Amino acid sequence: MTQLPIDQRGAWRALATHAETMRGVHLRDLFAAATGRHAAYTRHAAGLTLDLSKQRWSDETFALLLDLAREAGLPEASRALLDGERVNVSEDRPALHTALRLPADALLVVEGEDLVPGVHATLDRMATMVERFHAGQWRGATGKAIRNVVNLGVGGSDLGPLMVTHALADYRPEGVHRIEVHFASTMDGSQLADYLSRLNPETTLFVLSSKSFTTIDTLSNARTARDWLMSRLGQEEGVDDGLVMRQHFIGVSASPEKMNDWGIAPDHQLEFWEWVGGRYSLWGGIGLPIALVVGMGNFRELLAGAHAMDRHFREAELADNLPVLLALAGIWNVNFLDIRAHSILPYDGRLEYFAAYLEQLEMESNGKSVTHDGREVGYSTCPVLWGQLGPNAQHAFYQLLHQGTQAVECDFIAPLVRYDDVTDEATRDHLMSQHRLTLANCFAQSRVLMLGDDAVEDDGPRPGHKRYRGNQPSTTVLLERLTPATLGALIALYEHKVFVQATIWEINPFDQWGVELGKKIAGETQRILESHQGLEAMDDSTRALIEAVWQAERAAETGLR
């Protein structure tokens, strides 16, 4: 018997009816009606605390959402994911990023093969590479030790390592040869051009990170980098192109053939598997820049933290399961309270790139409108998600959160303790106090967003522009501290949240067909721009845009003559 679409089944319909009453209820009334909301809606796991008490929900909502998760077959779906079933239906393969963080003594047999030894063999190869860099033994073509590593990658081959290296910069191991890691992703070459103007080619190495090894953005940057190295180093005595290729490039990809074709030395390749999605890939070879900054020991801690969250996700009851609850709060907001905007607000400068990372993770995964069996969904899926550091956002877009017309769900993220290890006492006191100031702002903002005007004593009538509606739901995620392990758990929390939501929405979070057409058409447009042929096939607007480029180029050329 074919299942009815999820929005026509019992729990969804019950939630829709229940939402009619809940839509008129203000958060301040929910707090006024019951004490102990914090305890009722707060859970802990893997060094994280998830406080969902400021969601606009009640015990009845909570129970119905759990029914929805069960009705969507969530327990079975999570098991299928973690056991390596082919959950990525459109590409007919498993999605096994969780295998990348299994401990060495684990066993994961998928379609007859234990995947763990291969995963750990790659980690060991990474460890050997990192050791060589940290010993000052990875030398450029002229014999000087490599000091600067530039990661050339985009999307999942950039955002994960960029976010984590920034977040864990305090965890650099002492007493090793220091490697500065840089990231260049944009196809226009802006970031790369800047590095090329500043870095010494003799001591610079490029990591070509690309799961497919076909991404034009990365390959364009790589070509520019290769020619820069060859033209600079080729004149040195005893240096030839082969030596430059060997000593100045590492490749990370799921395609060893393409790395070979590009000229990456086989022993300078880190391979990963088709069953790891790009935006889920920081846990293996794509994480090389992370390991170069924090060392392999801390990198393994990051994996261990993520694995602790994987175990929690597999084992905890739905009602205590952090990723499940975070996902259900989102479903409630998007599908039943019509809140289709979601802001990510970390209160710790080290998490500067966390929102950008989640933008890809959530929107590339769940920005879909067709179910596994090709049916158009009849409900909303992934909300528009954006964010930046909370303290800076307070001076930028919080105005809209407090007094705009859009309902927005917010995630506040902060570590409880920071700076207690600073050795200089006076500086430590100042910095700890700055951290408390930051936490005060974080807690104050979620409170004001919840209560609105009620956050202050009633001081009589106020004009409209000084009134605050409140009633914006939020989640607070607290980390004991920001460590490799808690960061790993935090990332895994959101990865699984995305999976839970996709399961309920009956969509595939592991493909990204939506970005393919744009790539194809960009290729055609580039051919017209370069060859000056085929313009007539374009629409009126695109034709005019292309002609504007040609005209500007002609004018520049005439000016030069």
Ligand code: F6P
């Ligand atoms: O264009 C989207 C995308 O395919 C992402 O999913 C991916 O993370 C990114 O491009 C980079 O892809 P690759 O690692 O294959 O270069």
